[in-house]
Amino acid sequence: MAVFVEARERKLRRKICKDCSARNPWTVEQCRKCGSRTLRPKKMERKAK
Numbered sequence: 001m002a003v004f005v006e007a008r009e010r011k012l013r014r015k016i017c018k019d020c021s022a023r024n025p026w027t028v029e030q031c032r033k034c035g036s037r038t039l040r041p042k043k044m045e046r047k048a049k
């Protein structure tokens with residue numbers, strides 16, 4: 001079920017804008033809110049066990 005886990009992790013990833021701190025989807029190349037390209041990846045570590 002490795003594929004399953006990878007898909008879930010990919011879904012949890014976000015990009016945080018360094019300018020306005022907006023959370024963007026992993027797929028965007030620039031902030032949806034302010035248009036900045038200075039996005040940093042953020043991996044949400046929420047494990048439901």
Ligand SMILES: [Zn+2]
Pocket residue numbers: 017018019020021022031032033034035036
């Ligand atoms: Zn922004």
